[in-house]
Amino acid sequence: MFVRNCWYVAAWDEEVPAEGLLARTLLGEPVLLYRDTRGGVVALEDRCAHRSAPLHLGRKEGDAVRCMYHGLKFDATGACVDIPGQSSIPPKVSVRSYPVVERDRLVWIWMGDPAGADASQIVDFFWHDSPEWRMKPGYLHYQANYKLIVDNLLDFTHLAWVHPTTLGTQSAAGLKPQIERDDSGAGTLTIRRWYLDDDMPNLHKRVARFEGKVDRWQIYQWSPPALLRMDAGSAPAGTGAPEGHRVPEALQFRHTSIQTPETETTSHYWFCQARNFALDDEAITQKIFDDVLVAFEEDRRMIEGQQKVLSLVPERPMIPIAADAGLNQARWLIDRLARSEVA
Amino acid sequence: MFVRNCWYVAAWDEEVPAEGLLARTLLGEPVLLYRDTRGGVVALEDRCAHRSAPLHLGRKEGDAVRCMYHGLKFDATGACVDIPGQSSIPPKVSVRSYPVVERDRLVWIWMGDPAGADASQIVDFFWHDSPEWRMKPGYLHYQANYKLIVDNLLDFTHLAWVHPTTLGTQSAAGLKPQIERDDSGAGTLTIRRWYLDDDMPNLHKRVARFEGKVDRWQIYQWSPPALLRMDAGSAPAGTGAPEGHRVPEALQFRHTSIQTPETETTSHYWFCQARNFALDDEAITQKIFDDVLVAFEEDRRMIEGQQKVLSLVPERPMIPIAADAGLNQARWLIDRLARSEVA
Amino acid sequence: MFVRNCWYVAAWDEEVPAEGLLARTLLGEPVLLYRDTRGGVVALEDRCAHRSAPLHLGRKEGDAVRCMYHGLKFDATGACVDIPGQSSIPPKVSVRSYPVVERDRLVWIWMGDPAGADASQIVDFFWHDSPEWRMKPGYLHYQANYKLIVDNLLDFTHLAWVHPTTLGTQSAAGLKPQIERDDSGAGTLTIRRWYLDDDMPNLHKRVARFEGKVDRWQIYQWSPPALLRMDAGSAPAGTGAPEGHRVPEALQFRHTSIQTPETETTSHYWFCQARNFALDDEAITQKIFDDVLVAFEEDRRMIEGQQKVLSLVPERPMIPIAADAGLNQARWLIDRLARSEVA
Known part of the structure; x- marks a missing residue:
């Protein structure tokens, strides 16, 4: 269903x-x-x-x-x-x-x-074709139900474990995400993470147009059934990024992760990672694409393994933990949509 | 069943x-x-x-x-x-x-x-071993229910679409087949198509033992569950072929297409195309075999595709069109046999 | 189940x-x-x-x-x-x-x-790690329910048919096995076969440390769900082997065949063939291993074929014959265990 x-x-x-x-x-x-x-x-x-x-x-x-x-x-x-x-x-x-x-x-x-x-x-993904942004479209086919991918995307705990050398950091695992739920329409979840007056991440250093401390952010917006947008970047510290002012030299990324069920146990997955700098540097475009793909293959190995276990022993219950807050909210919104169709 | x-x-x-x-x-x-x-x-x-x-x-x-x-x-x-x-x-x-x-x-x-x-x-296929006929036996394995193959064989509309460069002609698609049903025994369908004082088809020209206009015929006889015999050929125009007189130089073919269910979604398929001329020319034997096989692979691609759709969405109804007359009669005879076994 | x-x-x-x-x-x-x-x-x-x-x-x-x-x-x-x-x-x-x-x-x-x-x-398999014995561990994966393998191991009739050139002899097929059933605990079956004052088998001759007639034995002990131990060998005739006295030069083998269900139609299979002579001759170790494997592949071909037929027509009954005595006893013990868990 x-x-x-x-x-x-x-x-x-x-x-x-x-x-x-x-x-x-x-x-x-x-x-x-x-x-x-x-x-x-x-x-x-x-x-x-x-x-x-x-x-x-x-x-x-x-x-x-x-x-x-x-x-x-x-x-x-x-x-x-x-x-x-x-x-x-x-x-x-x-x-x-x-x-x-x-x-x-x-x-x-x-x-x-x-x-x-x-x-x-229809949710806005303006960075896909804006002249101020650049991305390379990606597609993955998954041997897993799409909700298992949604779970993965809305959970920060797994970053440290599944992606220790790519996306994750041990500190990220400990952070409790603050989740805002907007129930209007199909609903939206927003998760904001700010790191003020912080060191610039290595990934950013390579392409930065400024030096020194940064205010860094990761803002996730998720909508059912399976649409994730992420706004992430670094601005020179104290230039007003948390208040919404992004100076031109700020490094900005926009990430897209979208799933559509193919069958109950297989899914389509579209993704991209856009940036607002070095637009015509195709090597950077490819490098970002490849980095994302390496991390996404790490997820896929785990999630397809999870689907195999669920298919083998479907009746065993899942047990919630505190880190499930994000994915529980997402599942709640998906279930609310599903219930509205049955009624 | x-x-x-x-x-x-x-x-x-x-x-x-x-x-x-x-x-x-x-x-x-x-x-x-x-x-x-x-x-x-x-x-x-x-x-x-x-x-x-x-x-x-x-x-x-x-x-x-x-x-x-x-x-x-x-x-x-x-x-x-x-x-x-x-x-x-x-x-x-x-x-x-x-x-x-x-x-x-x-x-x-x-x-x-x-x-x-x-x-x-047992239905007669005398051309398989008569000294006056020559054929090469063929076999195909099908990933489809045998009735989908029967449908295909009793329908002339598809010739123009599935076999545009092999068996089909646009004119053939427009012809309404005249179907005679004989309900005695398991039943038989007969479909006759005559083209009088017509040009000789290219295929016939290559091997013809005479020149000029021809009377051409295609006479299908089908019996349940899945036995098709076809009598086809060209005789010099006006020599009495429609009345049943076939002069010795007439080019005659007999075609065999037989299916047996293997499972509900797979089938065995035996076929051959016999001729009454150039009996010892093995190159012709092989050429006829190869031509039939090319056309049959065109059918198989479509029919196996049809089976995949039916397996994915089995509950969607089929909608009849006028061109279904032949296959509807065949399905009716198959269903009559099936009903007689349940009763 | x-x-x-x-x-x-x-x-x-x-x-x-x-x-x-x-x-x-x-x-x-x-x-x-x-x-x-x-x-x-x-x-x-x-x-x-x-x-x-x-x-x-x-x-x-x-x-x-x-x-x-x-x-x-x-x-x-x-x-x-x-x-x-x-x-x-x-x-x-x-x-x-x-x-x-x-x-x-x-x-x-x-x-x-x-x-x-x-x-x-836990049943004793001391020959696996005793310094007086030598074996090479083997493993097979089977596309068949484990009970079909148990059937095979407890039946001597098949030796002549499945293994005519490896394990079997025509005479072995005719022997009626004497089966002792001990119902204590999970139960045990014991089958003893003695050939007194007999010729030494070819396999034994190659490695024998004595000449002349032998007293030969094969003693099977099987325990549910799927544990087979075999004690086999040759001693100089008349030296007391039937009474339990095994002289040092006697050639002794111990065989292990153990199955564990993976799923209803697949199984794990562990086996080995230990000996008490020529312990450090690795060529003999490998030769024995290879010989057993050849015979076991003969069984696997038949048993996996049997599973395919059973999966295709599961409802057809099996019909017992006299040679089933061993496997019937084994199935009875397995069923007794299964019933005890339902009760």
């Missing part, structure tokens, strides 16, 4: 080709993604209404797609517009069409009741 | 070796095939009555087979005739024996109530 | 490394094995109490193991002794700990009610 009435990511924009057809299983459903003649993304059920042939083995014809089994043609709304050898087309011959919005280099899809698909609710 | 009381194909004759043992799963049951000392084919349950060891890991002894786990020996009727270390053999120690008929180079098996196994009901 | 209240083998001693962590699924449960600082073996549930992360991806710290997901640390009793970022540890935060005994180079584990774990019940 998946939450349906929310915006999920279906792909990076560049994953949907200008000409071809992309097949992707989302929430256990086969979905076809392609671009119409104006370049807009279309998302249809990847299953011909006639006899369940996969439409991704078909052919794009203008804004429509034709099933290459018996030639039924479906327009971008999913309506059948041609049945070879048959002059009239019964209205029920159609495939499901999903509301899609392409924004911030992401293809967003609404898998629930189309009446609820309000594009204004 | 499979229709049981009918003749299925178990193998080409050449697949059952003179000396060895062939294991094949048919209708979800493990079946052992071998030849007795006179060369006749024996079909037994491939499962020792004692403790379920596979008999195909055993040894042929005359007309019998001995399980090489504990040495129980079963004769060609499935009766146990030796239990090492035991002088008396309880009558219940036996394995199931299936009625088998070897005819037209095919091994036919009856998996239902043996009392109903009437060899006279 | 597995018998739980008995000692199972979890590993050869050398499989549990001095420093690392060994993960093994036993009776469908993930188990972690490692050595404490004194070298003793610890067996814990391989599943962190917190959120089911596998402990084998963790780190050994002294006698304890730390989960490398969130840093929870469990001592050798399974009690949690550290939760990073949390000062108090609720008593329920613990993982299951299994009683373990390391004896005769085997690691024994008790997966049932710990109150019943009486080490004095």
